[in-house]
Amino acid sequence: MPSAGVEILGMILAVTGWLGVMVACCLPMWRVVAFVGQNIVMAHIIWEGLWMSCSVQSTGQMHCRIYDSMLGLPHDLQASRALTVTALLLGVVGISLAVAGAKCTNCTRDLASKPRLVLLSGVAFVLSGLLLLVAVCWTANVIVLDFYNPLLEETQKREFGNSLYFGWAASCLLLLGGALLSCSCSCSRGGAGAGSPGNGPGTSAPPHPASHGSHAHTPSYSHTPSYSHTHYSAIKTLPVNGHERRDYV
Template identity: 45%
Template sequence: MGSSAIQMVCVTLGVLGLIGVIVCCALPRWKVSSFTGANIVTSQTTEEGLWMNCVVQSTGQQQCKKYDSLLVLPSDLQAARALTIISCMLSSLSLLILFCGADFTTCVENEDVKPKISIAAGVGLLLAGILAIIPVSWSAHIVVQNFNNPINMSQRMELGACIFIGWAAGALLLLAGGLLCCVSRSGSGSSGGTAKYYSNSASAPSKNYV
C-alpha cells in the first residue's frame, strides 16, 4: 500500500512536470525586453520563445511572428527546441510505462516484472528532467551574459517566465524519477526475498514425528 501511494505521488509529479515542459515549449516567454535604462520607451514589450517572437503593446494588443527559418536561429535556440520536444516525448512515454507497471493497476499481472517496469519509467523521468533543465539553463546563461555585455545596452533581455517554469518542471520530473527508482528497487528486493523465503520453505523436507 505504501508503494502504491508513492507511485501515485510520482505520477502526479510527473504529470505536473510534463505540463510545465509543454507550457515552456509553447509559450513565447523565454526572453523579455528589459527596462533598466533612463530613456527607454515602455509602450511595448518584446517577448521571444522557441517558435516565435511577440510584441505586446501597452494597450494589451499582441502581435506575434514565427521565425523565418530554422537555419538562421542561434545554436541555443535550436538545441532548446530539440531537447524540449524530446523531454515531452520521453516524460509522456515514461508515464505510460509507469501506469502499466504500477502496483495500483492490473495491466501487468506478473508481480516480479512490475518493479523492473517502474524502474524503467523512473529512469525515463530522470532523463526527461535533465533534458528539460539543460535548455533553460543554457538560455538563462546566454541571457545573463548578454545582459552584462556593455555593447548591447539598448537591446537588453531578461529571463522570461518559461525559464523558471522549465526549472520547476525539470525538478518535478527529477523528483518523480528518483522516488520511483528508490521505491521500485526496495520493492524488488523485498519481493525477491519473500519469494526466496517461500521457495526455501516449500522445498524444505517435512518431518513427521510420531
C-alpha cells in the same frame, strides 16, 4: 503498502512536471526585452520563445509572429527547442511505462515485469528532467552573458522570461518523480525478498536431503543366529578303571 504510495506520489510529481515542460515549450516567453521611449505610450515588450516571438504594446495589443526559418534562430534557442521536444517525448514514454507498470492497473498480465516497467519509467522521467534542465540553463547562461557584455547595446540585452521559471520547476518535479518511482521499484523488490521464508537475515535454509524422489539406501547387516542354549558334544573315550569317561566340548 508503502511502495504503492511512493509510486503514486512519484507518478503525480512526474506528470505535473511533464505538464510544466509542455507549458515551457509552448509559452513564447523564454527571453524578454522591454523598450521604453521618451513617451510612455511608445513603450512595448518583446517576448521570444522557441516557436514564435510576440510584441506587446503598452495599449495591450499583442502581435505574434512564427519564426520563418529554424536556422535563423540563435544557437541557444535551436538547442533548447531540440532538447525540450526530446524531453516531451521522453515524458510520454515515461507516463506510458508508469501506467502499464503501476500496481493499481491491469494493463499487463505479467506481474513480474511491473517493477521493471516502473523502473524504466523513472529513468525516462529523470532523463527528461535533465534534458529540460540543460535547455533552460543554457538559455539563461546566454542571457546573463549578453546582459553583462559591455559591447552590446541596451536594446540587445534580454532578461529571463516566465518560461525559464516554468522549466526549472518542471525539471525539479521530473527529477523528483523519477527518483521516487525508482525507489518504489527497489522497495517492492526488497519487501518481496524479506517476506519470503528462509530469505530473511539470520535465517538459515533447512537442510535438504541428499536425493529427492529416490529411495534412501539402507545398509544391510548380516544377522548371525544366536543360540540360547549351549550344545555340547560328548566324546566317548576308553574306560579307565572300569568307568567310562566322557569328555565334553
